[in-house]
Amino acid sequence: MDKNQTLRQRIQAASGAKKAELVLKHASIVNVFTYELETADIAIEKGYIVGLGQYDGEREVDLKGKTVCPGFIDGHIHLESSMVSPADFQQAVMPHGTTAVITDPHEIANVAGTAGIEYMMKYAEVLDLDVYFMLPSCVPATDLDESGAVLRARELRPFYERKEVLGLAEMMNAFGTVQADEAILDKLADAREKGRLADGHAPFLSGRELNAYVTAGVVSDHECSQWEEAREKLSRGQWIMVREGTAARNLNALMPMFQYPYCERGLLVTDDKHPGDLIRLGHIDYIIKRAVEQGADPILAIRMGSYNAARYFGLKDRGAIAPGYRADLAVLSDLKTFQVEQVYKDGRLVAEDGEFLGEKPHRPILLPEMEKRVYDSFHMPQIRLSDLEVKETGENQKVICLQDNELLTGEMIVPWKEKEGYAPGVDLERDIIKMAVFERHHETGHMGLGFLHGYGLKKGAVASSIAHDSHNLIVVGTNDADMVLAGNCVRENKGGLAIAVDGKVQKALPLPIGGLMTDAPAEVVEQELQEMKEQLKEMGIPDTIDAFMTLAFVSLPVIPKLRLNTFGVIDADAQTVVKAVF
Known part of the structure; x- marks a missing residue:
C-alpha cells in the first residue's frame, strides 16, 4: 500500500476534493488557541480532524449549534x-x-x-x-x-x-x-x-x-x-x-x-x-x-x-479542535450546565447520553508468574488478638490527626486512657481510635500500632488492603476483637475492604487484583461501596471524611505530618520513626 495514501485522503478531504468520512455539521466549537467559540462544520477523515468550515460528508451529523470541545x-x-x-x-x-x-x-x-x-x-x-x-x-x-x-x-x-x-x-x-x-x-x-x-x-x-x-x-x-x-x-x-x-x-x-x-x-x-x-x-x-x-x-x-x-506531556496531536488533531471530541449541551451528550474517539462515537457504547x-493473559504476582498478593499469617497488644504505655500518647477534605495530617499529645469495652488508648470522647498496619507481602510479621483522631468511628472496626503506597493491611477500630475480624476477612479475600461490629463481619468488598481492584462492573462496586459507607456513617464517620480513601492515605510516609506504617509512627517531614510512648 502507498505509504502516503492515508495522508493523501486527509488532504483531499480537507481541500474539498473528496467528501470527508464524517462531518459534524453546525457545531459551536471551543477554540483553545483564540479562546473563542467558532461556528463551523468539523470534517473528519481517518480519525483526524481535517477541516473547519463548510463541508460535505459521506456521513453527516447535525449538531444544531451544540458546543463541541476537545x-x-x-x-x-x-x-x-x-x-x-x-x-x-x-x-x-x-x-x-x-x-x-x-x-x-x-x-x-x-x-x-x-x-x-x-x-x-x-x-x-x-x-x-x-x-x-x-x-x-x-x-x-x-x-x-x-x-x-x-x-x-x-x-x-x-x-x-x-x-x-x-x-x-x-x-x-x-x-x-x-x-x-x-x-x-x-x-x-x-x-x-x-x-x-x-x-x-x-x-x-x-x-x-x-x-x-x-x-x-x-x-x-x-x-x-x-x-x-x-x-x-x-x-x-x-x-x-x-x-x-x-x-x-x-x-x-x-x-x-x-x-x-x-x-x-x-x-x-x-x-x-x-x-x-x-x-x-x-x-x-x-x-x-x-x-x-x-x-x-x-x-x-x-x-x-x-x-x-x-502540551505539557508533548502529545502534539491532541487537546484541540483544528486540522491535524485527532478527532477526540466531547459534545456538550452548553457551557453552563456542561452536560456531556456525545463523545467521539478518533472520529467514532463511543459514548452517548451517559452510556459507553463499546x-x-x-x-x-499474563505469563503464569506474572498472573500469580497480580492475583495472589496476600502473604501474611492470621491476625491474633495478641498482635494488637500495646506493650509499652506512658502518661501520654502521640495521635495522628486527620483534616477534613485533605491528605495532610497533624498531631496532638493526649493523656493515656483505658475504658472497659474499648481497646486501651481509645478515647471516643476525643474521637481517638486504635490503628494497626500489617505487612502483607513477604510474611515478615512486621506491624505498626498507633492512634487516629478525626475519623469519627464510634464502634466496630474497618480494614482495607488499600493503604498507600505499599498497600499493606490497615485496620482501625474501637476494640481489638473487631479489628482482628475485619483484618482477617480482608486477608481471606486476598484483598479488599471489610467492616466488623460486635463480633461479626457486617460487610466486605473483595478486591483480588493486587488487593486493589476487581473485575466486577463499576456500578456493582459502587453499590457495595456506598452500602459500606452508609453503614460507616451510622457508625459515626462524618461526611467530611471519605471512609476508605482517607484511611488509605494514613500510611503514606511522604505527606506531612504523621503517618503509620509497618515501621511505626512516621514523621514524614523528618523521615524518621517517632519514638513510641506506649
Whole structure:
C-alpha cells in the first residue's frame, strides 16, 4: 500500500476534493488557541480532524449549534484507585468526555513490581481510551516503607522503549531528591537522557529546597493545597496540576490558577477517585463545571482540561479542535450546565447520553508468574488478638490527626486512657481510635500500632488492603476483637475492604487484583461501596471524611505530618520513626 495514501485522503478531504468520512455539521466549537467559540462544520477523515468550515460528508451529523470541545485529558491519575479494572474504568469515564489519561501505576507496582506495570500496560492496549504511562519513581515511597517490590532505575529502564511511556511519575521522595540520593538521581538521569518528563509530589516544599528539587529536573506538582504554595512553585518554573479527587480536593484553594498568567501552566487532574464519584459526579468534566460555577471562564477551564495537558506531556496531536488533531471530541449541551451528550474517539462515537457504547474487553493473559504476582498478593499469617497488644504505655500518647477534605495530617499529645469495652488508648470522647498496619507481602510479621483522631468511628472496626503506597493491611477500630475480624476477612479475600461490629463481619468488598481492584462492573462496586459507607456513617464517620480513601492515605510516609506504617509512627517531614510512648 502507498505509504502516503492515508495522508493523501486527509488532504483531499480537507481541500474539498473528496467528501470527508464524517462531518459534524453546525457545531459551536471551543477554540483553545483564540479562546473563542467558532461556528463551523468539523470534517473528519481517518480519525483526524481535517477541516473547519463548510463541508460535505459521506456521513453527516447535525449538531444544531451544540458546543463541541476537545476530549478531556486527566494529567495525573492512578487507575487502580478506582478499584475497578481498566476496562470498567474506561466505561465510567468516557461518557464524561475523557479520551486520554496519564496514569502512574505505582499502586499495582508497589504490590507486584514490574509484573503489575506489565498488567496495566497490556490492559491499556485493548482499550478505546488512550492510556499513557509515567513510570513509578518511588517503589517503595521511601526507605521507611515496606512494599511488595523494590524498583530501582535498572528495573524501570526497559520501559522507556515503549511509546506510551512519557516519563517518570511523581517523585514523592522529595527529601531524598533534595539530599541528592544516588538511587533517585539514577532515575531522574534516565528520564532526562530519554528526553522524558519527571513529575513531582512535594507538599509545602519551599525556598532553597524547592530550588534544589526543580534543579533535579522535577517540573510539576499536584500536591498544592494552598495558593501561596502553588504560586511559588509556578514562579520557579513548575506546572501546577489542580487536583480534585475523592479525598484530596484542592480546587477551591487553587481557583487563582484559572486566571492569567497562571492558567498557561495549569492542568486538571484527579489523582485518586472512587467509582461512584466517577459515575455520579464525573471526571475532568466535573472539575471544569465546578470551576465555572466559581467564576472561571469556561473556555479557559476547558483548555486546562485538554490542550494544556497535551502540551505539557508533548502529545502534539491532541487537546484541540483544528486540522491535524485527532478527532477526540466531547459534545456538550452548553457551557453552563456542561452536560456531556456525545463523545467521539478518533472520529467514532463511543459514548452517548451517559452510556459507553463499546464492548467491555477481556482482561489480558499474563505469563503464569506474572498472573500469580497480580492475583495472589496476600502473604501474611492470621491476625491474633495478641498482635494488637500495646506493650509499652506512658502518661501520654502521640495521635495522628486527620483534616477534613485533605491528605495532610497533624498531631496532638493526649493523656493515656483505658475504658472497659474499648481497646486501651481509645478515647471516643476525643474521637481517638486504635490503628494497626500489617505487612502483607513477604510474611515478615512486621506491624505498626498507633492512634487516629478525626475519623469519627464510634464502634466496630474497618480494614482495607488499600493503604498507600505499599498497600499493606490497615485496620482501625474501637476494640481489638473487631479489628482482628475485619483484618482477617480482608486477608481471606486476598484483598479488599471489610467492616466488623460486635463480633461479626457486617460487610466486605473483595478486591483480588493486587488487593486493589476487581473485575466486577463499576456500578456493582459502587453499590457495595456506598452500602459500606452508609453503614460507616451510622457508625459515626462524618461526611467530611471519605471512609476508605482517607484511611488509605494514613500510611503514606511522604505527606506531612504523621503517618503509620509497618515501621511505626512516621514523621514524614523528618523521615524518621517517632519514638513510641506506649
